[in-house]
Structure formats: structure tokens, C-alpha cells
Amino acid sequence: MARMSADERRERLVEAAITVMTRDGVARATTRAIVAEAEMPLGVFHYCFASKKELVEQVIGTINAHAVSRVMAMTDTRATFRESLRASVQGYWEHVLTHPAEHMLTYELTQYALRQPGFEGVARTQYELYLGTLTAFLDDIANRLAVTYELPTPVLARYLMTVVDGLTLNWIILGGEPEAAAVLDHVTDHVAGLVRERS
Amino acid sequence: MARMSADERRERLVEAAITVMTRDGVARATTRAIVAEAEMPLGVFHYCFASKKELVEQVIGTINAHAVSRVMAMTDTRATFRESLRASVQGYWEHVLTHPAEHMLTYELTQYALRQPGFEGVARTQYELYLGTLTAFLDDIANRLAVTYELPTPVLARYLMTVVDGLTLNWIILGGEPEAAAVLDHVTDHVAGLVRERS
């Protein structure tokens, strides 16, 4: 009854796992719930993956790849730094507003990784990845527009990551779109004020 | 063998639960692990608490009370707004640096509450509490020093909460004290620049 290759089953199981985790939370994404979501019998699980750990690793890899390519795609260079930053930040924020559950899942997986033996480095790698992507974004835009920053790029990148990450988290919990958008606008303007023409 | 009142047992079990959650994570804080930490037999649990849910509610209540009284105590009014804000923020940051596990637990409990049926409102209440406390802090300091803010207080409070919460989270995961402190200093200075003498 080989209706589908093991590779395709693996892909579908990872997708199903993400669906279940997004809908019901990481803790409820049991092997049973995942195979049920993928409409496969339970026994399938362990000839597609050696263990549940192996599946979760692939889930985290997939989620991270999505997040990074999202940030990459958000680079939106316009005529001025202010406009470029605003466009990029708004692109990100749009995604948060339309896909809150996806962002919530990344927070959950970070926590999961921080506690799960065998995933010790994963949370750190995840945040280093975000920070690196943001740093590259700032460098890229500085080069294209021939500007420099008043603050060291690592500090500026950390600042942006802090605001974006912190605001995403508290918006997921509290809502309050007007205040959240106001904070984001204020920070965008403030950061644009830290830019100098390259001499 | 009544060596201790049921009330005292309850208190000790809540303490033990916090110890286990801080050390091993919320998911590993099982009734068995908690009574073992408190050095009590398993059967004790269910005549002290009707269910595990009841214990977790008390744990969250205790943690929140700690957090709020910490923010209250951090209000540190000096001669100028800048100095007051700096002193208060440094007081908070000092606590993060010396008690990271405690702060990590609050993030874990927030996630737990967001997913656990019966705790739907708890995460929101928690963040509203933080935001309210920060707003009160800003109002208080504005009154004492007879100043106003360029931004509406709700937006400013949200901005501060975002930065403080986001930075705490990414410092727990990434470390990098110099950059984190630089971000905090920068934000403190920036916010101090948003203050006007009351006319």
C-alpha cells in the first residue's frame, strides 16, 4: 500500500506538526495528534523519524527558514533611510497582524528548546540568526544609501530586535493595535534620526 | 502525625512548585516532583489542593505579586527625570542580571497560561498588570517632578514595557551584556529627551 514515498510522508508530517502546534500548542503536539492531523496511522511515525526529537528538529528548522526568508524579503530599499526602514518594518508588522499564531509558535518553540535536553543550543542559534539577519539588513541599507549610524551597528540591531520582538510578544497577549503601531512609528522615526550621510 | 497545618503545607507546596519550575521548567513540575521537593508524600497533594490547576493559580498569583512589588520598589525619584528613570531602570536590570531564572519562569508561565484551558485570561491580566504598574510609575514621577511627556503616557508606557520585556527575553537567551546595557542606556536617554517642563 505504498501510496506515498517516505520522504513525502516526512514532509507532510512536519507540516502536520506545525499545524497542530500552531493550533493547540507545542505541548499538545503528540505523535498521535500529528499523525491524526496528517491522516496516517500511528505506526508510520517511527519509520519516518527515528524519534520525536528528530521531528521537532525538522519543525524548528522549517520555522526558522520561514522566518529568515521573511526578513530577507522584507528588505525594501527606497529613496531615503526613513522610508526604507518604515516600509520594511511595516512589512514585518503586517505579517504579525495577519499571522499572530505563527509568531506565537516561535516563542513557544524557543521556550521549549531552552528546557528540552538535547536542544540546549537551539534557542540561542535562533536568536543569533535573527540578530544576524537584522545586522545584515542594516549594513545592506547603509551601503545602498551611503549612510552611517550614530550607534554601533550591533547595538542598533539589538535595539531593533528588542523592540520588534518585545512588541510582537506583548501585542499577541494584549492586543491594542493603536498603541503598538504608535510605538513602532515612534521607534522608526527615532532610528531614522540616528542616521548620518556618509562623509 | 499532624506535624504541620494544611495551610502551611499549601504554602510550602507553592514554594516547592516555584523551585521546581525555576530549576526544571513548568512542564517538568509534576505533582510528584513538587511533593518530592517539599519532602511530602504524594497523597498530600490532593487534600491541600483540589487539583493541579488550583496550585498553578496560586503559583502565578505569588509570582505576579513578587513582580509588581519589585516594580513598585524600583520607583526611585531623584532630582531630575533622567536620573530617576536611570536609577529605576538600573534597579530592574540589576535584578534581571542576578535572577535570570526567575524572569525566565514568568515567560514560561505566560506561555503556559496562553495554552492551558481555564487560564485564558491569565496571560492578559499579567501583562495588563505590568503595563498598569509602569503607567503608574510614569504618572507618579511626572507629578513629583512637575513634567509632561511628548508622547501620550499609554504609548510611552507601552514603549518602555516593550523594550524592558524584549531585552530581558533576548538577554536570557543570547547574553551579551555590553550590547544589552548599551540598548538600555540609549533608550533611557532617549525617553529622558521626551520630557518637558510643565508650563
Next chain:
DNA sequence: GTCTATAGGAAGATAGAC
């Protein structure tokens, strides 16, 4: 590879002797 059936263990909660 594919599936059913089940092992083996840990979770929350309860029964019932004292």
C-alpha cells in the same frame, strides 16, 4: 514499507486503611 496491537512508563487523581 505498512499497518495493528501492545509494551512500558509517567502523568493526575482517588480509594481506603489508619
Next chain:
DNA sequence: GTCTATCTTCCTATAGAC
């Protein structure tokens, strides 16, 4: 109230027929 022993359920993982 106090404790031991146990119930029920659900988890990951495996055994073994096809």
C-alpha cells in the same frame, strides 16, 4: 488529616504480521 497503593489515561516507542 495522613499516607500507601492503585486506577485511568495518555505518552513515546516497539513487535511482528503482512
